[in-house]
Structure formats: structure tokens, C-alpha cells
Amino acid sequence: MPTQSVGRPMLLGGQWVYSDRTINILDPHDNSLVDIVPAATREQVETAIEDAQRASKVAAEMTSYDRMSILKKAAAYVEENLEEYAKLLSKESSKTIRESRKEVRRCIETLTLSAEEATRIEGETLSFDQSPSGQNRIGYFYRLPVGLIVAITPFNDPLNLVAHKVGPAIAGGNAIIVKPATVTPLSALKLAEAFEAAGLPPNILSVVTGHGSEIGDILVSHPAVRMVTFTGGLNAGEHIMKLAGLKKISMELGSNSPVIVLEDAILDDAVEASVSGAFWAAGQNCLGVQRIFVESSVYDEFLSRFIERTQQIRVGEKELEDTDMGPMITEKEACRIEEWILEALEMGAQIHTGGTRKGSYYAPTVLTNVPLDCQVAMEEVFGPVVSIFKVDSLDEAIELANGVSYGLQAGIFTSDIEHAFQAIRRLEVGGVMINDSSDYRLDAMPFGGVKGSGVGREGVKFALHEMTELKVVCFKLTHPLANKAKV
Ligand code: NAP
Numbered sequence: 001m002p003t004q005s006v007g008r009p010m011l012l013g014g015q016w017v018y019s020d021r022t023i024n025i026l027d028p029h030d031n032s033l034v035d036i037v038p039a040a041t042r043e044q045v046e047t048a049i050e051d052a053q054r055a056s057k058v059a060a061e062m063t064s065y066d067r068m069s070i071l072k073k074a075a076a077y078v079e080e081n082l083e084e085y086a087k088l089l090s091k092e093s094s095k096t097i098r099e100s101r102k103e104v105r106r107c108i109e110t111l112t113l114s115a116e117e118a119t120r121i122e123g124e125t126l127s128f129d130q131s132p133s134g135q136n137r138i139g140y141f142y143r144l145p146v147g148l149i150v151a152i153t154p155f156n157d158p159l160n161l162v163a164h165k166v167g168p169a170i171a172g173g174n175a176i177i178v179k180p181a182t183v184t185p186l187s188a189l190k191l192a193e194a195f196e197a198a199g200l201p202p203n204i205l206s207v208v209t210g211h212g213s214e215i216g217d218i219l220v221s222h223p224a225v226r227m228v229t230f231t232g233g234l235n236a237g238e239h240i241m242k243l244a245g246l247k248k249i250s251m252e253l254g255s256n257s258p259v260i261v262l263e264d265a266i267l268d269d270a271v272e273a274s275v276s277g278a279f280w281a282a283g284q285n286c287l288g289v290q291r292i293f294v295e296s297s298v299y300d301e302f303l304s305r306f307i308e309r310t311q312q313i314r315v316g317e318k319e320l321e322d323t324d325m326g327p328m329i330t331e332k333e334a335c336r337i338e339e340w341i342l343e344a345l346e347m348g349a350q351i352h353t354g355g356t357r358k359g360s361y362y363a364p365t366v367l368t369n370v371p372l373d374c375q376v377a378m379e380e381v382f383g384p385v386v387s388i389f390k391v392d393s394l395d396e397a398i399e400l401a402n403g404v405s406y407g408l409q410a411g412i413f414t415s416d417i418e419h420a421f422q423a424i425r426r427l428e429v430g431g432v433m434i435n436d437s438s439d440y441r442l443d444a445m446p447f448g449g450v451k452g453s454g455v456g457r458e459g460v461k462f463a464l465h466e467m468t469e470l471k472v473v474c475f476k477l478t479h480p481l482a483n484k485a486k487v
Pocket of ligand 1 (some may be wrong): 153154156179182212216232233234237240382448453454469
């Protein structure tokens with residue numbers, strides 16, 4: 001029998017339930033207790049999967065009008081309670097109140113886009129007569145729900161990245177179980193509240209709180225689950241891919257995104273966008289600017305302006321309106337950054353600003369002369385650290401940008417259209433932003449990476465495609481449709 005009776009329950013099988021064990025949700029600012037959630041047991045997860053499998057039949061029978069209406073109402077609910085959502089998001093995560101409001105607004109947009117896409121799940125007619133074997137046949141294909149989807153989400157965008165999975169799943173007529181990050185489950189639970197208020201039939205959406213290392217394996221390997229959509233780090237992603245077996249998979253993983261600044265760039269724009277891209281959410285952002293390659297003729301000027309702008313970032317308490325950057329998600333993460341920087345410095349890197357830690361806070365940090373084989377250059381830093389490299393040409397910048405195992409997005413600042421097209425063609429990434437940093441995303445655009453950055457695409461319409469199956473229909477006619485043409 002579940003013994004927890006305090007804190008916030010999770011949503012399983014259409015019921016808000018507790019568990020025997022609990023997880024304390026702490027504010028990364030000072031480790032104060034924000035709330036308590038259940039740590040789901042394996043038995044609870046199995047029951048949730050069985051319930052959700054039954055619910056997937058109900059979801060598939062909902063008309064697209066019903067799906068659209070529910071998604072619109074859920075978006076309206078979040079909008080009506082925007083400030084409450086933003087405060088909760090900011091409290092459990094490392095985002096400032098302004099960053100949190102932006103994420104809530106994006107969540108509303110993601111749900112609204114999902115409502116629109118629910119009415120546009122289209123197929124095509126097929127020209128069966130293109131082959132002699134297709135004579136007297138006519139047909140088409142259309143899209144059907146996948147069934148039961150499991151979504152596993154990370155800590156850094158705890159609301160909108162959940163919406164990016166729940167919105168398209170419901171638009172496509174699926175049931176979905178969300179397992180949010182253990183450190184930030186409250187925004188996902190609050191999003192479930194919006195769907196309940198919007199009248200989503202019970203069981204179609206479950207939010208199970210618990211440790212990925214304990215309940216992740218059942219969620220991803222259960223045969224009733226027809227798709228796993230994961231956003232998170234490379235290690236967990238690779239583990240899940242091996243375990244999932246024969247089901248649809250979407251993997252939105254990390255990166256160490258490059259930005260190229262050429263001598264014909266508008267430097268003010270390049271500095272402003274790259275500083276924002278490097279330090280948004282304390283650098284805990286899959287699109288965050290991590291490596292900047294600057295052409296030698298503008299390197300000194302870019303570097304000095306970049307350092308000056310970085311030093312203006314106001315680090316502090318998340319709820320204050322004038323704070324620009326909050327803490328790392330945990331002190332342990334801030335200590336990891338400290339170790340990685342120490343390694344870079346020992347290998348010859350130079351630090352220009354930052355490089356200090358206080359609890360879970362790490363100061364915005366700018367490095368140069370970073371050896372290419374140290375962790376801050378090769379791996380995903382996922383913290384407020386940027387490395388700036390001097391290059392002699394666009395060719396060199398592209399080669400260095402591609403010389404890592406990730407490839408999510410890249411940015412290039414240039415006024416030369418030929419340079420822009422060179423970069424577009426040759427950068428090994430899922431998206432290239434011209435005259436912007438890697439850190440630009442529209443929730444409607446196809447979003448995802450190549451190499452270690454993932455498999456598949458999100459962005460509402462594209463996630464919806466991944467969350468549906470094609471079914472082809474072919475009529476064989478007894479009487480020919482047309483007389484044979486006389487030649
Ligand atoms: P993470 O440690 O990989 O965790 C992500 C999710 O996976 C969490 O819910 C986690 O649960 C769960 N998990 C961990 N091990 C698991 C297992 N063995 N089986 C099933 N689930 C498991 O990532 P994070 O630190 O939360 O987030 C940061 C990462 O996400 C970065 O690499 C970032 O680049 C990436 N990210 C990518 C995108 C994108 O769209 N491409 C967007 C945002 C973030 P627990 O919390 O219980 O461990």
C-alpha cells in the first residue's frame with residue numbers, strides 16, 4: 001500500500017497516486033525543499049503501461065476535432081495560469097523567472113501548433129498505374145496512430161520539451177506516458193493538470209515520476225510500448241536504443257554547438273547573439289553556443305567585446321526580475337564543470353573571465369587556447385563555458401566545427417552569401433542559422449541532429465509524422481477505369 005500522503009501525486013492510469021518511496025524536489029539555488037513526489041515502483045509502472053495500452057484504443061477513436069479542441073483548451077489553461085507555471089518552473093529548475101516565462105509562452109505555442117496539426121494529418125493518392133503490375137488498381141495512404149508512446153524528458157526545459165512530446169502524441173491519436181527528469185518533475189505534472197482541465201479522457205496521458213535507472217528499463221522495453229521518444233544525454237540515449245527492441249525511436253540528444261564568425265560579419269550582432277546563446281539557462285541548453293571560431297582579422301576585437309558583454313551578465317537569485325543567469329541544476333554539476341575547466345587549464349587553455357564556483361553557481365566563463373583534445377572542446381559542457389578559437393579561413397572553421405562527434409545546430413555570421421552557402425552545405429548538423437547563433441529554435445521547425453546528436457526530428461508537425469504509421473489502401477478493380485489508348 002502506498003504510504004506517501006504529502007507532496008504532489010503522479011498521474012497513473014487516470015488517477016493521481018502516491019507511492020511507498022518519495023523523491024525530494026530541491027531548489028538548486030539553496031537546496032531548499034520545493035515539493036515531494038512519488039518514486040514509482042516497477043509494479044506501478046507495469047500497471048500504468050497496461051492501463052495506457054487500453055487507453056490507446058480510446059485515443060485512436062477520438063476525432064481530430066476532439067483532439068484539436070482538447071489541445072486548444074490545454075493551451076488556454078496554461079495561458080490563464082502563465083505566472084503560476086513560470087514560478088513553479090523557475091523554482092524546480094535553474095531557469096530565471098524571465099527564462100521561465102519564455103518557456104511557458106513557448107509551451108502554449110507548442111500546444112497550439114499541436115491543435116492545428118491535429119486537423120492536418122494527411123495522406124496521398126498513389127499512381128498505381130505507374131507499373132504494369134498496378135493496372136486497374138487505385139489507392140492511397142493515410143496516417144494512423146502508433147499506439148502507446150513512452151516519452152522520457154530532461155531537466156533543462158522541463159515544460160516545453162514535455163509539451164513537444166505530449167502535444168503531437170495527442171494530436172496523432174496516441175496514448176502517452178511521460179517520465180520527466182527526477183530533478184524537475186513538477187512542470188510535467190502541472191502540464192497534466194492542464195489536460196485534465198481540458199477534458200482529455202483518463203489514461204491517455206500519464207506522468208510517472210521516478211528514477212530512470214530504476215524504472216526506465218521497463219518503460220522502454222515493454223512490448224506494449226510502440227514508440228520511445230527520448231530527449232536527454234548521449235549515454236542514456238544509447239542505453240535506451242539498445243534496450244528498446246523493435247519499436248519506433250526518436251532520440252533528441254546533446255551537442256557542443258559551433259558558431260563561426262567571419263571578418264565580414266556584423267560583430268555587434270555576432271557578440272550579442274553568441275553571448276546569449278552561450279549563457280542562456282546557465283549554458284544548460286542543447287543548442288547552447290560552446291565553440292566559437294573567429295576569423296583572425298576580427299578575432300581580437302570579437303574577443304574583447306565578448307568578454308566585456310559576458311562580464312555584464314547578472315548572476316543571482318532566479319526569482320529576481322533583473323537576474324540574467326541562475327545556478328546549475330545541482331552543485332554536483334557545477335563541480336563537474338570546475339573539473340573540466342581545471343583539465344583544460346592544465347592542458348594549456350587560458351581563462352579570460354569567470355572560472356569560479358559558489359555552491360551550484362558557476363560564473364560565466366570564457367576560454368581561449370583550448371586544446372582540441374580536452375573535454376571542454378570535445379564533449380558537451382552543458383554549463384556556462386564558451387571556448388573561442390582563432391581561425392585563418394572558413395575552411396578551417398568548418399573542419400574544426402565538424403571535428404566532434406555531435407551535430408545538432410550551428411550558426412555562422414557573414415555578409416557573404418557564398419560563405420553562407422558553403423557553411424550550409426558542409427556543416428554536419430541538423431540546422432544552420434545564418435547571422436544567428438546555434439541557439440535559435442522555432443517550435444514549428446524540424447529539429448534534431450546528426451551523428452551523436454540523435455535520430456529523428458521533433459518540431460510539432462515532424463514529431464507528429466514520427467508518431468503515426470502509414471497505412472496503404474489499394475482497390476483492385478474488375479472493370480478497367482479507362483479504355484486503352486489507341487497508339
Ligand atoms: P539525462 O541524464 O540523459 O536524462 C534524461 C532523462 O533520461 C531523464 O528523465 C532521466 O531520468 C532519464 N534516464 C536516465 N537514465 C535512464 C535509463 N537508463 N533509462 C531510461 N531513462 C533514463 O539528461 P539530462 O541531464 O536530464 O539532460 C541534459 C541532456 O539532454 C543534455 O545532453 C542535453 O543536450 C540533452 N537535451 C537535448 C535536447 C534536444 O532536443 N536535442 C533538448 C534538451 C536537452 P533521471 O532524471 O531519473 O535520471
